[in-house]
Structures are given as C-alpha cells and as structure tokens.
Amino acid sequence: MLKKEDIAAAYREIQEAIVAGLTTLDGGALFEEEHWERPGGGGGRSKVIQNGNLIEKGGVNFSAVYGKLPEAIKKSFKTEQEEFFATGVSIVLHPHHPWVPIIHMNIRYFEMQTGDESMQWFGGGIDVTPHYVIKEDAIFFHQYLKKVCDQHHPDFYPKFKTWADDYFFIKHREETRGIGGIFYDRLTPQNTALTWQQIFDFSKAVGNSFLPIYTYLAHQNRNKSFTAEEKQWQLQRRSRYAEFNLVYDSGTKFGLETDGRIESILMSMPPMASWVYDYQAESGSKEAETLALLKKGIDWV
C-alpha cells in the first residue's frame, strides 16, 4: 500500500526538478519561494516567477493539506467522510512570446476517510494553450503524451485525450481552451486494472514529462520575431484563458468556494489580458486558422 507521505515527497521532488529546469530555461528571473500553512492542517510551497526572459508570469506550486473535510467538499462529493488528505503539484506558465504557448500541468492525489472506511484516487493532466496553433508542435506534444501514456496503459492516451477535449472547453465561446492534452481524475485500481503503485508511477511520469515538453516548445519558438498585432492577439487569447479558469475550472471554483489560498489559486491568471468587443478574425488569417483548430476531437497523433 502506498503511503501518503511518500506521494507528497515524490511530488515535492518533481516540483524541485521542474523549478530547477525552468530556471535554466528562463535564464532571467529567479523563482521566488513562499511557504504557507493552512489553518486546518498542512500547507504548501509556492514557487513563482515574474518578468523573466521567457516567462512573464508562472507558478510551480506544491501543496499537501489535510484535516476535517470542509462542508462544501462533502456536498460536492456527496459523502459523509470526515477526514481528507490532498497533495499535488500545479503549474501554469504565461510566456512573454506570443508564439510560445501557455502550458498547464497538474498531478494530484486525494484521500478521504471515516473510521475504517477510506477512498483515494489520483488525478491530473497536462495541456497546452498556444496563442497561435502550430501544427508540428501540436503533433509533437500529443505524440509525446501518447508515448508516456502507452508505457502505463494502452487505453490511457485515447481516453484521457478525449477527457481533456471535453474538460478544457469554453462552452460559451464554443471553443477549446487550446490544443488539449490529457486530463484524468479518480484513477483507482478498480477502474484501471493497475496497482496503486502503477498508478502512482503513471502520475510521476506525467509530472516528469512537463520539463522536456515545455523545453522543446519554448526552444522551437522563443527566438522567432513577432509583431505588435501578434502580441495583441496573445492578450486576447489570454482573456479566454481567464474566462475558462474563472467560469469553468473545477480546481479554481473549488478553491474559491472553500476559502483556499487565493494567490495560489489565481496564480494561473494572465499577467495581462485584453477583451476586445466582438473581435472577428479576418478570413484566411493565421488568427482564423488558430480559431479553426480550437475544436474537440482533432487527432494530432
């Protein structure tokens, strides 16, 4: 049986490795570290970078919290369980460069118990939101994810890719947040036919895929020149990102409703975003081309 302390320790190491890798990749600003404690039990370590060479604003957050299950969580999970433990790593990076994508990664483990009864599961995912969709990059990204998934379970990639398409969907805009990726939740031995250790290994593999993926996507694009119009388009795309996070994202909504740590929850919000009234991309433009690719069900592999 897995020990929750071991999961938290492994996640912390993943945070460390990613922060070290991103510090090198950025080459400008350093991550600032903050430790925080949760009044009800546990706490976290936030690592935030602002105004770097590559990253305009980004966070790599680790937390491990426990205690009495808040009423709001009981309600949403429809459970009478009393105690919970949750640990995870969450990342969002907003690059300066409009041709470098926004990226998000999360790995998490959750358990609840009352007396002898307990429930636990793993969740997570990684997804990319390009301001401009570049087909070769999207293919690279999805092929990479497929390889990671296939090493753990033949069904994971197709299932979790579809899950990401459905989850990262801005219903009122009828567009996906980006090119998706993978998203999964409540993985257990019952629904995967894997052992807890194997699911944990998959979770770590997702975490460890972050750095090579983002390093590749950044290097591919960070030295391209760009125009003021492309920068303005980036700010508009970021406003959609803000809409998704504030209106639909479960983690964000949940955090706001359960009085979570606001700065950590809203670390994902863009450093600058623009809402233009009734923007229409010119037909045939690269902006229109990107919008046409913000759809569910595209097979990038």
Next chain:
Amino acid sequence: MLKKEDIAAAYREIQEAIVAGLTTLDGGALFEEEHWERPGGGGGRSKVIQNGNLIEKGGVNFSAVYGKLPEAIKKSFKTEQEEFFATGVSIVLHPHHPWVPIIHMNIRYFEMQTGDESMQWFGGGIDVTPHYVIKEDAIFFHQYLKKVCDQHHPDFYPKFKTWADDYFFIKHREETRGIGGIFYDRLTPQNTALTWQQIFDFSKAVGNSFLPIYTYLAHQNRNKSFTAEEKQWQLQRRSRYAEFNLVYDSGTKFGLETDGRIESILMSMPPMASWVYDYQAESGSKEAETLALLKKGIDWV
C-alpha cells in the same frame, strides 16, 4: 396596469438619451450600433464604443426578449411558468483615465406567466468602481442616489445601498467591487406599497440619473495628469472587476448558462486587465487607502 410595450419603449428612449449624452461627453469615438434577434423571440440593440477620448470600452445595451421560459430559468426561479418577457438597459463603461471610475447601470423589468397566472417585477441599480477612491466623488455619488431614491420611497436608499454592498462583493478577495451604489430586485407593489406606475417611475429615474452622475465624475477627473504606475494600478483593479463579473455576477452567469448573446454579456469585461502575483500595496500609499475603502457598510452620505 402597465403595458410591457410601454416599459420597453421607455427603456429604449433612456438608452437613446444616454448614448447621445455619452457621445458628447466622449468627443472622440462614436457608438457603433448592432441590432440582434433572439432565436426564441425578441432581440436587442447594442451600442458599443471603443477607443474614444474618454471611454476605452463601453456598451449601452437595450434588449426586449420573450418566449418560452428556458429550463435553467425555471429551475433557478423554482417555477412552472411557461412564458416570459424581459426588457432592460445595461451599461458598463471602462474609461482610459485611471482617475475616472468604471460605472455600471442596469434597469430591468421581467414577467412570467402560465394561463391566467402571472408574476412581474422590476430590478436594477447603479454602482461605481473607482480605481482610486476619491472621497468627495463617493459622497457626491451617494448623495445623488439618495436624492433620487428619496423622491420615490424613504426606505429605498438605505435598503438598496446595503443590497449593493452585499451584492457587489468579491468574497474571495474580501473586498467590495467599488464604492457600491444601489441595487434592487423583484420590486412589486406588495413589497414596496407603491403602485406599478410608481415603481416604473422609480426605474426610469434610476436610468435618468446615469448621465448626470457620470458626466460629473468624468469632468472632475478626466483632465488630471497621471503616472504609469497609476495606469498599472488601474489594470490591476480591472482584473478584480473581471473576477467579480465572471465568478459572481448573476446576470453574467445566467447569460452564460442560458446561451445568451456572448458579446453583449461580456461587453462588461475590461479592454485590458492585469493580474500581478500577490500584489501588496505599500502601507500609507494611495493604493492602500483605496483598498481600505473597499468595505461594506461605509456611510458616504
């Protein structure tokens, strides 16, 4: 008995008058007009201004819609009513100048019916969100609203002022959206001891107070010089405005859930907004002074 056509016609006139007044006040850009139809019945007329002299982005929208009550509305109103009619004017203005406040106004009338049974009510309000709270302006604004309210009912100002404090509250930030104003909903003869005509007159008076109020607040501040730091603070305050609208505002949530006209619903979003990680206002700064005034229950009169 009031006729709904007369209410819609009066609201349309108020929209017209406000657009004319704001065009003069701005002196730069003109409002662009769009007519739209609602598939289920009715439609609206949006008037939007962007990149004016005074107003960076603003909308003065009128709509009068009717038809079968959508399931989501039935649920939220806990009713079995079948038909509805709704008309209103909604305004949000985002000025360029950090010392000129954001302003919002809404007046609306709603009715539902099945067979012989019907329900109807008026709602609305007006509130101001200064990037920097200026006490004299806040006092002017609230005194003006009190005078308007007092002409219709002695209880309205204190009751609706408190309602606005409670409604325009960003719970997760523990701050009000701005200096409040008035907010009211479901006004009927039963709960006001006024006639329908008197409530309608109050609704129009709220609508007609918009232009003198905003003209005064704009003239007081539009010619002040400002710094780049003040502009950056404005962008941060706007991000709070975006958070309120996407997370809490009933009209916005409702519109998104019922497949309303997205551009009209999100017309309120700022043209540019900034989220800075864990911003702390320097103690004693004018930013800190503003934050200290974003509280419920301040008696500005």
